[in-house]
Amino acid sequence: MAERIGNSTVRLLSRPSVLAAASAVGKMEHEGPLASSFEIFCNDEFWGETTFEKAEVAMQKAALAAAIDGAGVTADAVEAVFAGDLLNQCTATSFAMRDLGLPLAGLYGACSTFALSLGLAALAVESGGFHCTMGSASSHFCTAERQYRQPLEYGGQRSQAAQRTATAAGAAVIGCSAQYRPHVDCFAIGRVRDLGIKDASNMGAAMAPAAAQTIEYFLRDTGTKPGDYGMILTGDLGSTGSELLLEVLRTEAGLDLSAVHADCGCLLFDAARQDVHSGGSGAGCSAAVVCSHILKRLQNGELPNVLFVGTGALLSPTTTLQGETVPGIAHAVLLTAG
């Protein structure tokens, strides 16, 4: 049984575990600092398909299939996949599930999707009604650019605060087995927060206040401090949003995260060398970074625990055109090695 602690946090007392996980990434992600962590990569942005959208389906399927294989189970044993992506109507996810024959609980949380999927997959196992679930998310630079911004051929200039949507997917298999780690020990569903940012190319600024709120509530609920964590990992604020997060937490809550904070968008790319401005973003960014680099560091003892805070900007091109500001959200998942 799960236990509610404080106002916003749930502790999963049965300690669901990550049984296996896998990531699939594109060429540029594979040229970044985490290249050696990723199980699957493809230098062809079409992944052998005829459209970018079909490529994203193929990439998410590759990550899902590798994670299922790594867990030593069959697709039939997977009782629910909590998953989503950035495409309109989340079709990268639904077509991947169609092809693999998996049961789907479809999610939408923009770049926060993977934290939500991991938390809900663990909560389902915690409930006793599921023995084997999955969390998954994907994004693709080429599908996102043309859907959210301009056709690639337009060659638009990007602001310094802009992030680059990662071509990446991550998938994790969750079950209850003490021999596997890390455990998913806590989960917090975030509240939407909007401080009035109107610049859709500065999503780090729009998401930082939601991340700050979720982290502050989590530390208060659990009676812990930043130093109790091997890493407090946001995904994906980029460098602009990360600076703002540290500043907001320092001024609003008196919390100094500087010694333990990292951001999936900053980890994925070498911003200076790869010209990605504020860093990576996209639902697949944190999914791929967590499912490879972070889980490996938890498994090999380099990190005792990671408070993973997935952040999402809940805008659409339509809301921006209609003059709306950009609401942010952040969900927290505590991963513990021991």
Next chain:
Amino acid sequence: MAERIGNSTVRLLSRPSVLAAASAVGKMEHEGPLASSFEIFCNDEFWGETTFEKAEVAMQKAALAAAIDGAGVTADAVEAVFAGDLLNQCTATSFAMRDLGLPLAGLYGACSTFALSLGLAALAVESGGFHCTMGSASSHFCTAERQYRQPLEYGGQRSQAAQRTATAAGAAVIGCSAQYRPHVDCFAIGRVRDLGIKDASNMGAAMAPAAAQTIEYFLRDTGTKPGDYGMILTGDLGSTGSELLLEVLRTEAGLDLSAVHADCGCLLFDAARQDVHSGGSGAGCSAAVVCSHILKRLQNGELPNVLFVGTGALLSPTTTLQGETVPGIAHAVLLTAG
């Protein structure tokens, strides 16, 4: 603790209940057969706002606020809202949550969203980690038409198999309290099924095979037959999809649902009088029908139980343009009065 029964179904042993629910609908929905069931309606398709999208936000907020009020709780007491809509990036939902200050687990399941939201809201309560959750979904004829089909001004003709997207929202508050009913007794997350339908204006045909599969699995898992249910309610197959569902179940599984089957899309409108062809659809259709008409009939003893099977067509305009077929999904929730 929840218990897994058979391959696909979860029984919620703590029997989470619907503490309160409310629906908000537009003019045409309020002129249909269920008019007297709906708590809130508005004859202005703009709901007093300046755009259709803001109208959908206002409508979903109205349903959420009325349900929260009906449960006698405050927004602060709501620990998670599982919710979604049909807009790109699900912005009707995220902006409604922003304005009401609610924690959001965003979902995307097309017209199956409300069944998924109700099931996950109950599963979260069942886990012990949540005491008060909500399920919610909305759709709006005017936002859906211009996003999925043509601008309203185009006045396109619709095929006889086409359904009309409902302007409707429904929200339910879920908690564990024996004095409230109905209970959410079982929940099944469906598998994506695609038999190759390519006609995006015949979504009933695309969804019927998924509904048939979910119903067949549910009856097999629970060892029950159609006659054990006061109603087996799909949402939303429309008349075309409903006919196909009955035929598929009869021929594939030897099951005769004709005595107990109803469909939210057929209940919402008087198809002949209101010229809606195959019936209603949209994430808000089943949400509003279940949250008003169906819950009232369960509460006043007219129905002992309802197997509610939310159905979704997981296409997008892009997948249709790229020549893809239409995958369907169906999630089941068993509502019991006693």
